[in-house]
Amino acid sequence: MPELPEVETVRRGLAPVLVGARFTQVDLRRPDLRFPFPSRFSQRLAGRRIEALRRRAKYLIADLDEGCALVMHLGMSGSFRVLEGETGVYPARTRFARSRDAAHDHVLFHLSTGAAIVYNDPRRFGFMDLIAQTDLTRHKLFRDLGLEPLEDTFDGAALAERLAHKAAPLKAALLDQRVVAGLGNIYVCEALHRARLSPRRAAGALSRRNGDPTARADALAQAIREVLAEAILAGGSSLRDHRLTDGSLGYFQHRFRVYDREGEPCPTPGCSGIVRRIVQAGRSTFYCATCQK
DNA sequence: CGCATCCCCTGCCTGC
DNA sequence: TGCAGGCAGGGGATGC
Numbered sequence: 001m002p003e004l005p006e007v008e009t010v011r012r013g014l015a016p017v018l019v020g021a022r023f024t025q026v027d028l029r030r031p032d033l034r035f036p037f038p039s040r041f042s043q044r045l046a047g048r049r050i051e052a053l054r055r056r057a058k059y060l061i062a063d064l065d066e067g068c069a070l071v072m073h074l075g076m077s078g079s080f081r082v083l084e085g086e087t088g089v090y091p092a093r094t095r096f097a098r099s100r101d102a103a104h105d106h107v108l109f110h111l112s113t114g115a116a117i118v119y120n121d122p123r124r125f126g127f128m129d130l131i132a133q134t135d136l137t138r139h140k141l142f143r144d145l146g147l148e149p150l151e152d153t154f155d156g157a158a159l160a161e162r163l164a165h166k167a168a169p170l171k172a173a174l175l176d177q178r179v180v181a182g183l184g185n186i187y188v189c190e191a192l193h194r195a196r197l198s199p200r201r202a203a204g205a206l207s208r209r210n211g212d213p214t215a216r217a218d219a220l221a222q223a224i225r226e227v228l229a230e231a232i233l234a235g236g237s238s239l240r241d242h243r244l245t246d247g248s249l250g251y252f253q254h255r256f257r258v259y260d261r262e263g264e265p266c267p268t269p270g271c272s273g274i275v276r277r278i279v280q281a282g283r284s285t286f287y288c289a290t291c292q293k
Numbered sequence: 294c295g296c297a298t299c300c301c302c303t304g305c306c307t308g309c
Numbered sequence: 310t311g312c313a314g315g316c317a318g319g320g321g322a323t324g325c
Contacts, residue, residue, distance in 0.1 A: 002318065002319085003318060003319090006318075034301070034302090034319095034320090034321095058319075058320095073319085073320090074318095074319090075302095075318090076302085076303095076317070076318055076320095077302085077303075077304090077317090077318080101304095104303085121302095122302080122303050122304070123301085123302045123303050123304085123317090123319095124301085124302055124303080125301070125302070125319060125320080126319090166295085167295075167296085168295075168296070172296080172297095175319095177319095177320085184318055184319070185317090185318060185319090186318060187318095237318075239317075239318065240304080240305080240317070240318080241304095241317095241318080242318075259318095281296080281297070281298090282297075282298065282299080283317095284316085284317090
């Protein structure tokens with residue numbers, strides 16, 4: 001599921017419920033997701049107050065009192081659901097009632113406000129960890145992360161610098177979290193189409209052009225910002241698992257221009273191309289070979 | 294180091 | 310109808 005817009009959508013849904021509340025009890029229904037939960041996970045969270053809920057790349061970071069941070073990654077199929085004032089009745093009133101399988105409800109966070117939050121993840125590629133706030137920036141999960149595309153400092157020049165000298169195709173370079181943090185397969189395809197850049201172009205060749213060395217990088221940075229901002233406003237893309245925290249669906253999938261549209265006409269005005277699917281780095285790329293150069 | 298491949302896991306869709 | 314195979318929004322390990 002989740003790329004930057006989906007994680008940000010989840011963050012915005014959880015923040016008003018979490019921030020200012022305390023964890024009263026945390027129930028684990030299995031010992032691991034992608035990795036084992038850290039030792040004494042539930043005990044270490046009990047009683048802690050959530051002071052802020054941030055996002056970095058595709059990670060959610062809940063800053064807790066006493067200096068610790070709860071770090072959460074949704075993997076491919078993770079989702080959170082808010083149960084307002086339903087503490088104590090889980091799972092009786094929620095099972096099967098919200099179109100997802102309670103067998104994959106792995107973590108239940110009870111809050112001092114009487115609300116609760118459930119983490120559901122069928123594929124279990126997600127994970128959670130507890131990290132001291134002072135260690136976050138140098139922690140291996142975060143230290144190598146690249147540019148945050150929605151921050152003011154993200155522009156063509158910064159992007160070109162990160163892509164310079166890379167031989168990998170643009171598609172693969174943009175999926176690399178060390179270059180731009182938070183992009184995934186969908187939004188890389190969509191941004192490249194908007195910028196009319198071929199996913200097969202060498203990433204390092206983006207900036208080489210007579211006259212204006214960053215024209216293509218500027219267009220790409222702009223396309224990335226635009227597609228992410230539009231997707232967030234739409235609540236993200238719900239292909240299978242992504243849900244807002246109230247259980248509703250995002251709708252940006254209806255606005256995809258190329259992703260999962262193999263064989264359809266290219267939506268670029270005046271372009272007569274057909275959307276193609278190729279495989280790069282083992283993953284599907286959708287693009288128009290006619291207008292994306 | 295960069296890059297490709299495979300793998301983790303479950304569910305869904307396709308084709309036979 | 311059943312079943313095998315392929316594919317899926319992420320990312321880490323491994324091998325060249």
